[in-house]
Amino acid sequence: MDAMLLESPAPVETGALKPAETGPLRPADTGPLRPADTGPLRPAEVDDPVIAPDEVLVEVSVCGVCRTDLHIVEADIDVPTLPLVPGHQIVGRVKEAGTAVTRLRLGDRVGISWVNRMCGQCGPCVQGRENLCSAPVFTGYHRHGGYATLAAVPAAFAHPIPEQLGDDAHVAPLLCAGIIGYRALKQSGLRPGSPLALYGFGASAHIALQIAVAWGCEVFVASRTEDALIRARAMGASWTGQAGDVPEECVDHAISFAPAGWLIPGAMEALRPGGTLALAGIYTDRVPELDYDRHLFREKSIVSVTANTRSDAAELLNLAARIPLRTDIETYPLTEANTALANLKSNRLGAQAAVLTVAAG
Numbered sequence: 001m002d003a004m005l006l007e008s009p010a011p012v013e014t015g016a017l018k019p020a021e022t023g024p025l026r027p028a029d030t031g032p033l034r035p036a037d038t039g040p041l042r043p044a045e046v047d048d049p050v051i052a053p054d055e056v057l058v059e060v061s062v063c064g065v066c067r068t069d070l071h072i073v074e075a076d077i078d079v080p081t082l083p084l085v086p087g088h089q090i091v092g093r094v095k096e097a098g099t100a101v102t103r104l105r106l107g108d109r110v111g112i113s114w115v116n117r118m119c120g121q122c123g124p125c126v127q128g129r130e131n132l133c134s135a136p137v138f139t140g141y142h143r144h145g146g147y148a149t150l151a152a153v154p155a156a157f158a159h160p161i162p163e164q165l166g167d168d169a170h171v172a173p174l175l176c177a178g179i180i181g182y183r184a185l186k187q188s189g190l191r192p193g194s195p196l197a198l199y200g201f202g203a204s205a206h207i208a209l210q211i212a213v214a215w216g217c218e219v220f221v222a223s224r225t226e227d228a229l230i231r232a233r234a235m236g237a238s239w240t241g242q243a244g245d246v247p248e249e250c251v252d253h254a255i256s257f258a259p260a261g262w263l264i265p266g267a268m269e270a271l272r273p274g275g276t277l278a279l280a281g282i283y284t285d286r287v288p289e290l291d292y293d294r295h296l297f298r299e300k301s302i303v304s305v306t307a308n309t310r311s312d313a314a315e316l317l318n319l320a321a322r323i324p325l326r327t328d329i330e331t332y333p334l335t336e337a338n339t340a341l342a343n344l345k346s347n348r349l350g351a352q353a354a355v356l357t358v359a360a361g
């Protein structure tokens, strides 16, 4: 299969385009040609995935680009397998099914998310908390992901994509940004009608915002990019502020989507008694010292968000069709994966999600 392969992690700027050379953002398939894509990922021919009897082989149509991919490519988090094809927001069609597969047919449209397989036998799995599985397999991390023309997944972990969700490219960001945004809302304990604060406004937050607004919540959004704040207001945010700002009135629920530990004390101080801050990132830099009385006393909680269960995914895809949720995307050809990651890192995407178009159509 054709793939964008990571052999040695490095900063995406390594040999990548400087912002001044890339020009204004535009849909990659309609504008003028960009300079060649360079960076840690390189185009390569990789062996096709071999599927187990309970797995399906998926012909990849598109793959979303997630901040976790950036952390993998730059080795901010440990990378267990190299060389590696990243990517875990895959939409495609079943091309081949293992002998034990009964729930999917050839040609079915499915999504593959970060959770590729959970063991089903450890304590958390047995308790229905499979997102905390002690032996997980993550897509584009433990096994090759979707920056490629083919990807494999157990049929039980492939998510059927309803036709009413629209085209593949707009569905892709739902498969991680959407699912994690939704799980973060659940972890923050959000109840319909309660005020919510979102710190950082990227692809995940823009889904969380739409769900919260649909639930009648007033939402405060803080971001360091003005473009993101304009989008947040257009999507129904009641108030917006700069990075480091907190809402004028305290809130019961908050989510930080930014990998910035320094935001945490301010966010905790802006919680009402009993309030919860959910940390939605897979990675956060140093968390400063907290003051017990200002930041934690009166039953305030900090909780992280770790992967997702299959029910989270099914609930989110269901909400996406009912609300309906809108994803704001910027497409790039597969061969421009480095550029997409560099633009994500430099915040040039705002709340837009980058999506790699792998197959035509």
Ligand SMILES: [Zn+2]
Pocket: 118, 119, 120, 121, 122, 123, 124, 125, 130, 132, 133, 134, 135, 136
């Ligand atoms: Zn398990």
Ligand SMILES: [Zn+2]
Pocket: 066, 067, 068, 069, 088, 114, 176, 177
């Ligand atoms: Zn992700």
